[in-house]
Amino acid sequence: MEEKHDHILKEVTGSEYKYGFFSDIDTETIPKGLSEDVVRLISAKKNEPDFMLEFRLKAYRHWLTMKMPQWAHLTIPEINYQDIIFYAAPKQQASLSSLDEVDPELLRTFNKLGIPLEEQKLLTGVAVDAVMDSISVKTTFRESLAELGIVFCSMSDAIREYPELVKKYIGTVVPYTDNYFASLNSAVFSDGSFCYIPRGVRCPMELSTYFRINAANSGQFERTLLVADDDSYVSYLEGCTAPMRDENQLHAAVVEIIALENAEVKYSTVQNWYPGDKNGKGGIFNFVTKRGICKGDNSKISWTQVETGSAITWKYPSCILRGENTTGEFYSVAVTNNYQQADTGTKMIHIGKNSHSTIISKGISAGHGQNSFRSLVKVVKNADKVRNFTQCDSMLMGDKCGAHTFPYIEVENESAVIEHEATTSRIGEDQIFYCNQRGIDTESAVGLIINGYAREVLNKLPMEFAVEAQKLLAISLEGSVG
Amino acid sequence: MTNDSTLATELKRDLISLFRQNNGILETGSGRILNLYREQAFHDFDRLGIPSTKNEAYRYTPLEKYFQGNYDVELNANPFKYDIESIFKCDVPDLDTHVVLVLNGFYYNGNPAGTLPDGVAVCSLKEASLRFPDVFHKHYSHYADTSTDGLVALNTLFAQDGVFVYIPRDTVMEKPLQVINLSHSLKNLRITRRNLIVAEQNSSASIVVCDHTLCNKSYLTNSLTEVFIGENAGIAFDRLQNENSKSTQINNLFVHQLQSSRFNGNSISLHGGLIRNNFYIRQNGPDCDSNLNGLFLCDDSQHVANFVLVDHASPRGTSNQLFKGILDNDATGAFNGKILVRKDAQKIQAYQKNNNLLLSSAARMNTKPHLEIYADDVKCSHGATVGQLNTEAMFYLRSRGIGEKEARHLLMYAFANEIVSRISIPILKERIIELVEKRLRGELSLCNDCNIHCG
Amino acid sequence: MLQIKDLHVSINGKEILKGIDLEVKAGEVHAIMGPNGSGKSTLAAALAGREMFEVNSGKVTYRGENLLELSPEDRARKGLFLGFQYPVEIPGVSIVNFMKTAINEQRKFKGLEPISASDFLRLMREKKELVGLTTSLTNRSVNEGFSGGEKKKNEIFQMAMLEPALAILDETDSGLDIDALKTVAHGVNQLRRKDNATVIITHYQRLLEYIIPDYVHVLYKGRIVKSSGKELALELEAKGYDWIKGEE
Ligand SMILES: Nc1ncnc2c1ncn2[C@@H]1O[C@H](COP(=O)(O)OP(=O)(O)OP(=O)(O)O)[C@@H](O)[C@H]1O
Numbered sequence A: 001m002e003e004k005h006d007h008i009l010k011e012v013t014g015s016e017y018k019y020g021f022f023s024d025i026d027t028e029t030i031p032k033g034l035s036e037d038v039v040r041l042i043s044a045k046k047n048e049p050d051f052m053l054e055f056r057l058k059a060y061r062h063w064l065t066m067k068m069p070q071w072a073h074l075t076i077p078e079i080n081y082q083d084i085i086f087y088a089a090p091k092q093q094a095s096l097s098s099l100d101e102v103d104p105e106l107l108r109t110f111n112k113l114g115i116p117l118e119e120q121k122l123l124t125g126v127a128v129d130a131v132m133d134s135i136s137v138k139t140t141f142r143e144s145l146a147e148l149g150i151v152f153c154s155m156s157d158a159i160r161e162y163p164e165l166v167k168k169y170i171g172t173v174v175p176y177t178d179n180y181f182a183s184l185n186s187a188v189f190s191d192g193s194f195c196y197i198p199r200g201v202r203c204p205m206e207l208s209t210y211f212r213i214n215a216a217n218s219g220q221f222e223r224t225l226l227v228a229d230d231d232s233y234v235s236y237l238e239g240c241t242a243p244m245r246d247e248n249q250l251h252a253a254v255v256e257i258i259a260l261e262n263a264e265v266k267y268s269t270v271q272n273w274y275p276g277d278k279n280g281k282g283g284i285f286n287f288v289t290k291r292g293i294c295k296g297d298n299s300k301i302s303w304t305q306v307e308t309g310s311a312i313t314w315k316y317p318s319c320i321l322r323g324e325n326t327t328g329e330f331y332s333v334a335v336t337n338n339y340q341q342a343d344t345g346t347k348m349i350h351i352g353k354n355s356h357s358t359i360i361s362k363g364i365s366a367g368h369g370q371n372s373f374r375s376l377v378k379v380v381k382n383a384d385k386v387r388n389f390t391q392c393d394s395m396l397m398g399d400k401c402g403a404h405t406f407p408y409i410e411v412e413n414e415s416a417v418i419e420h421e422a423t424t425s426r427i428g429e430d431q432i433f434y435c436n437q438r439g440i441d442t443e444s445a446v447g448l449i450i451n452g453y454a455r456e457v458l459n460k461l462p463m464e465f466a467v468e469a470q471k472l473l474a475i476s477l478e479g480s481v482g
Numbered sequence B: 001m002t003n004d005s006t007l008a009t010e011l012k013r014d015l016i017s018l019f020r021q022n023n024g025i026l027e028t029g030s031g032r033i034l035n036l037y038r039e040q041a042f043h044d045f046d047r048l049g050i051p052s053t054k055n056e057a058y059r060y061t062p063l064e065k066y067f068q069g070n071y072d073v074e075l076n077a078n079p080f081k082y083d084i085e086s087i088f089k090c091d092v093p094d095l096d097t098h099v100v101l102v103l104n105g106f107y108y109n110g111n112p113a114g115t116l117p118d119g120v121a122v123c124s125l126k127e128a129s130l131r132f133p134d135v136f137h138k139h140y141s142h143y144a145d146t147s148t149d150g151l152v153a154l155n156t157l158f159a160q161d162g163v164f165v166y167i168p169r170d171t172v173m174e175k176p177l178q179v180i181n182l183s184h185s186l187k188n189l190r191i192t193r194r195n196l197i198v199a200e201q202n203s204s205a206s207i208v209v210c211d212h213t214l215c216n217k218s219y220l221t222n223s224l225t226e227v228f229i230g231e232n233a234g235i236a237f238d239r240l241q242n243e244n245s246k247s248t249q250i251n252n253l254f255v256h257q258l259q260s261s262r263f264n265g266n267s268i269s270l271h272g273g274l275i276r277n278n279f280y281i282r283q284n285g286p287d288c289d290s291n292l293n294g295l296f297l298c299d300d301s302q303h304v305a306n307f308v309l310v311d312h313a314s315p316r317g318t319s320n321q322l323f324k325g326i327l328d329n330d331a332t333g334a335f336n337g338k339i340l341v342r343k344d345a346q347k348i349q350a351y352q353k354n355n356n357l358l359l360s361s362a363a364r365m366n367t368k369p370h371l372e373i374y375a376d377d378v379k380c381s382h383g384a385t386v387g388q389l390n391t392e393a394m395f396y397l398r399s400r401g402i403g404e405k406e407a408r409h410l411l412m413y414a415f416a417n418e419i420v421s422r423i424s425i426p427i428l429k430e431r432i433i434e435l436v437e438k439r440l441r442g443e444l445s446l447c448n449d450c451n452i453h454c455g
Numbered sequence C: 001m002l003q004i005k006d007l008h009v010s011i012n013g014k015e016i017l018k019g020i021d022l023e024v025k026a027g028e029v030h031a032i033m034g035p036n037g038s039g040k041s042t043l044a045a046a047l048a049g050r051e052m053f054e055v056n057s058g059k060v061t062y063r064g065e066n067l068l069e070l071s072p073e074d075r076a077r078k079g080l081f082l083g084f085q086y087p088v089e090i091p092g093v094s095i096v097n098f099m100k101t102a103i104n105e106q107r108k109f110k111g112l113e114p115i116s117a118s119d120f121l122r123l124m125r126e127k128k129e130l131v132g133l134t135t136s137l138t139n140r141s142v143n144e145g146f147s148g149g150e151k152k153k154n155e156i157f158q159m160a161m162l163e164p165a166l167a168i169l170d171e172t173d174s175g176l177d178i179d180a181l182k183t184v185a186h187g188v189n190q191l192r193r194k195d196n197a198t199v200i201i202t203h204y205q206r207l208l209e210y211i212i213p214d215y216v217h218v219l220y221k222g223r224i225v226k227s228s229g230k231e232l233a234l235e236l237e238a239k240g241y242d243w244i245k246g247e248e
């Protein structure tokens, strides 16, 4: 990784949001707006079984009774749901048997994003589900994974091919009543990934989903469901980008993870949605509900996120530690530059005895960015011997940004040991000078120091992602000093 | 949920009609400024009501139910006469202070404060509102914001009396001022207490406040103190809360600091039914220093909540907060601390820590240390822990032959002492150390302080 | 190589250096001594371009160029090295990574290709040996949790890696045990060439036993009050600074 470092720094200089291009792909869209008919239409387009339509309708009706949450430390402009296209799909046959049937422009798009869909070109050891706008366009390595009994496919396929599994788990971690955006998602979700790791299987490759918003005026509402059966292991990656547009686009996703006895799930995200321009125009509203449950004893869920994109991020990947001896982890780096806003963090709900959790958060604010860390560590009455350690650091660059920390600690059991530490400071001027003195210019010095600062989190990412994330960090802070 | 809000509406309605019926009595004898602010407070209270747990600042303190009880209200001072000396004597024998007493919210004139330095005024707030209109005009209700907290509005609405302290510029009060707040009555009482402390430029004073209940009745006290600290002035403020288990005490302290001023506050919550302390410290000029420490010990079904906002509105300020709690039985505790560094308030150093010990399986603690920072050249940190006594230390003590029970006391005591040791008046500190020790051993009986022995 | 003419430097409006004149030629070693607070570190930092130190007047010419116009990193890239009296800790940034970045920045500046991985590793190994730095140390973050002596060794190690034309070593000897002192001196001597120069800021004669200076200067209250050959250091050691103060 060291080798790549200066290469990264060099590449960084002078580059902007690299993924802002738009691909001219024949896209099927439904008319703008949201209604019960739209919900039915989405379900019909996907040939869903009745239970799914029921689920969507219940969610939609519930959503109508809800109000947009106001508690986050964010300024969110009014969202007009009648002005959003809730389904946009690159035209292609419903189910692809071979890559030849994929629109070549689509392949080019993903190639350009560094995600080749041809299996022979792929990074070895990574299986990809590529989602554009509302649908999954291709899932690689599906067959070889199937040999191990692993199901890795698009959510749409899963609903059709494994309705029992989906029915058993969907909405069990994030119920359709959970919150405003989760309800919305439950009503209109279009695609996403589904993954089932059977008992005793260690998934031999990284599974990953790459999300791309392409169509204009559309929202993306994907839904991911990951079930790790007893004694299984999987590492899952998620990446996302979108074209640069002047308007804001809504992305409201739901991710649910279920870890059964002794299972371990590692979920990593490098979030690089278009953040808007220097003046805060455009960018994605990223309102996401991610939650996992450590249902079985000794299970473990680990979230790692690098959040550099989006105009507004509202996201709290959480763990419900239901089983005994379970482990929940949350590692996060969040950058806000220019006019970006982020309110992100986690919840660790300790229900099982002897459950442990770790929260490491590194926030970086520059420009006019507002960066908030929000967490809840809750220990219920019968959860004996719970441990939590939380470290939350914020770094400020420039005098127009803000860094905020909102931890909630609720303890109802006397045997718990909960530790929370947080610091806020600015980037060390003496550190920059020390680098300058060794001939490193300020921009590179900042990249270097920031990457050092975030190292603890970056180290948790799979190798390929870590490099990507380092680049991103430096790029997203460009022009923030000097 | 509907129940909740009907209850809130009822409470509000009752209090508003109580005010309407007694507005005349409240206004009689009060200075113009005192009455002037009632109108705004009325509108604010009408809008806000008693804060519910849906209010973020009161999330962990279910207040409404404590307001439900049947309380009398005294609208005139001392409807029956006590010889206070006969029922209460401060049991810190050598504490050399100017002592003033406040009974059920009314300044008790029986005990003059003694000879005060030139120009220093210590008297009834009501009286002062007539005697010092200029000071009231400049300070009264300037720091306590009625527009965001219904309890502040409620206090301002019913404010009649309490203690007024004025220290003119360049004056140093050598001897501490001791304010003893007593609650004593034949019936359950709702008490409103309002204090104003004004320390002008270059002055300094040390103020000790002790809260006691003298009988076994229920009290619902809404106390509010505004402290103005002028340029380069310093105030030390030590408070000891020691009330009976039926008492509900709401305390709002607003400290407003000007350039290069110092505030040192220590708040010891020894006993009480429900104690809710709100501290607002605003550094309104550069180079201020603020220190605020708190210790709370609670057991049975007591609830102690401390809410702190340190507002760095000017550059180069420093602040330190340390709050520690020990919770036993079914007690619940809450800490909600916030450091706010405003834009352009550069070179701030602000620290906050909250450590809690849970001693029983039913005790609960909620803590919420917050940082909100809008300036970049700052050093801020906070930390919070909830846990038990250090097992290694326990073992070490025991391996030296100290019994488990004693070892626990030693460690708990050491835990508490970090706060108590910061009390600036040595004799008072010793006494509080003693009280804390007794309290931790469960030996502290409230009746120790009371000569009535009502049983 | 370096000419300082009537340099006045202040910090927060307070004048610390009150007219410094100094000339350092290629191949020379200069020692600057002087009591605490006399302005030695101020001089070093001002030469390295620390913005906090304001140059009020005076001229500094470094290899024919006006040094004061250059950014700190350009000064470094042009071969000026400052060994800090108090090296800062940079958590999470490994020394390897740090040095590689520094070297490549310098190479880029000179129009050279980035150093190859194998060359870099070889260079690291070589220089580590020179100053007796262990691998376990270089794998750690820059200065983080280093002992006082380790920090100083790390400074010399970096100097060896960067091969400066002019090295200013601010109390690089303090905190070193006698063996470390010898290693450091050995390192400095090894790097000594006809075309480079060294300025050593120190309180002790003992370092000057190993690195023989051509000139010794005494800085006192922001001025160089005495300059002489190496024997001056011995005299200072014996008599203390009172002697200088007395002469004033
Ligand atoms: N950041 C600063 N802010 C204010 N004054 C400073 C600062 N840095 C240095 N000074 C003052 O400048 C003067 C010179 O300091 P300097 O560090 O240059 O001394 P020195 O000769 O290196 O001393 P020593 O032998 O102790 O290292 C001292 O009076 C010091 O207090």
Ligand SMILES: [Mg+2]
Binding pocket: C040, C041, C042, C085, C170, C171
């Ligand atoms: Mg020095």
